Amino acid sequence: MKALVLTGGKGTRLRPLTHTSAKQLVPVANKPVLFYGLEAIRDAGITSVGMVVGDTADEVRAAVGDGSRFGLDVTYIRQQAPLGLAHCVLIARDFLADEPFVMYLGDNFLVGGITDLVEAFERADYDAQILLTRVAEPQFYGVAELGPGGEIVGLQEKPEHPRSDLAIVGVYIFSPAVHEAVRAVTPSARGELEITDAIAWLIGNGSRVHSHLVSGYWKDTGRLQDMLECNRIVLERVEPDIRGTVDGLSEISGRVVVEPGAVVENSVLRGPIVIGANTKILSSYVGPFTSIGSGCLIENAEIEYSIVLDGSSVQGVSRVAHSLIGRNVEVSRANGVANTHQLMVGDHSRIQVRA
Structure with a gap:
């Protein structure tokens, strides 16, 4: 299994700080948020990592290097513009080849790592596994709507009127089936290729998409209050x-x-x-x-x-x-x-x- 780590994006909710710094490199307890994700990937037994970079590519390269300090082998993949998460999968096709992979958003903070999730995916026969957590403000996230049996019946990307409070955590696991899905979707109203649309395509075409409700602590560190809360959680330990x-x-x-x-x-x-x-x-x-x-x-x-x-x-x-x-x-x-x-x-x- 490989990993695809996304470090693009403009970090608009953390401006002015992110005018001059990658949001994934803002530290929590004096260690960049991105490093926690890389360590979680390594601890799950994954060593081959594709790092999707954008305007802050030089800063990310300087911080991560070749990945050897984390026990990883990092390949950099340049995204010329922030065209969506599904677009990241699209441009990483050669690196990912026909292997299953974890897609990890570099500004996400997940306590407890991803080892159990990777092992569960490897034991099962899923085409995709998405993580969900309940949030107070679902309009800022991708949102999943579940049926009475817990199955996914709908997905929304940062909806104005969310149909549930179940946010999609920025950690996904995919089989190679996702490559057909990202080629099939078209840009959303935001002008991006949405990963939620690709997952919906998988569901609509009979693929097995499994959801898992995160019981531990998770934050998307895109806002000041989220950074401070993550800092608190780490410092408590x-x-x-x-x-x-x-x-x-x-x-x-x-x-x-x-x-x-x-x-x-x-x-x-x-x-x-x-x-x-x-x-x-x-x-x-x-x-x-x-x-x-x-x-x-x-x-x-x-x-x-x-x-x-x-x-x-x-x-x-x-x-x-x-x-x-x-x-x-x-x-x-x-x-x-x-x-x-x-x-x-x-x-x-x-x-x-x-x-």
Whole structure:
């Protein structure tokens, strides 16, 4: 079995961050979302991976390389424009050959991996296996409608009026039968070749399409609140690990990771949190569910339930929460009344906030 990992798309819901960075490489607990998916593929025993790339191809290549760091052999497949998930299968035909494959959306986060799903597919005689989960806002996803026996009776792609709350998780498993399906479908009203249309074609032509309801945690990390929630889920599982320098005036409680080269002075760290390598935390409070990247500076500041990317600084700010701060950003004190700041900041930015 092979894997097809999709890393195209513009990440419009995470702008301005994704103007300068691939959405799949935004970190959760200081590790890019994409890496969790690659590790899940490897753990399922799959080693041959086709990586569909778009405008951020150079950045993805630089991060993933040839895949050897993950125990994978990666082949890059360029998609000239975001023309849909079925189009990704279409252009990957030569790589996929006549083998079954997992299609994994690189910005999806699935706790528990895919090993059991791959094994179930290999034991059965399915042409497609799709994962479903109940969501509060199905209009943002592909949606499946099930019959009384649990069979799939309809599929919708980001419908204005969803007929169910069962979202299609961004992990699929297909037999080679899908190649005929993606050739048969036509562009949707969005101008894309939809994978939901290809799956509907399979169902309409008598193929066996199996659905599986995900009981564990899944998120499409396309929005700020989803990134922060994924960060929380991962941080809840970290083990305390202090490898940096913490002075005697600092207080540490809970699950706290301080990576090598980091310095913590006269500060309070309340886990679960991760402090990246060579970061300085000076006279500050870092609260639960926060990940601070490498080479950052947090000084005379308070921050919690946030993600701060590499090379950024937060100085003299009384409270930052529910925020995603890009790379090489400076957040500093401005005159005014103290309050809570909510930020979503792109790379190489400079901000002044009321402190």
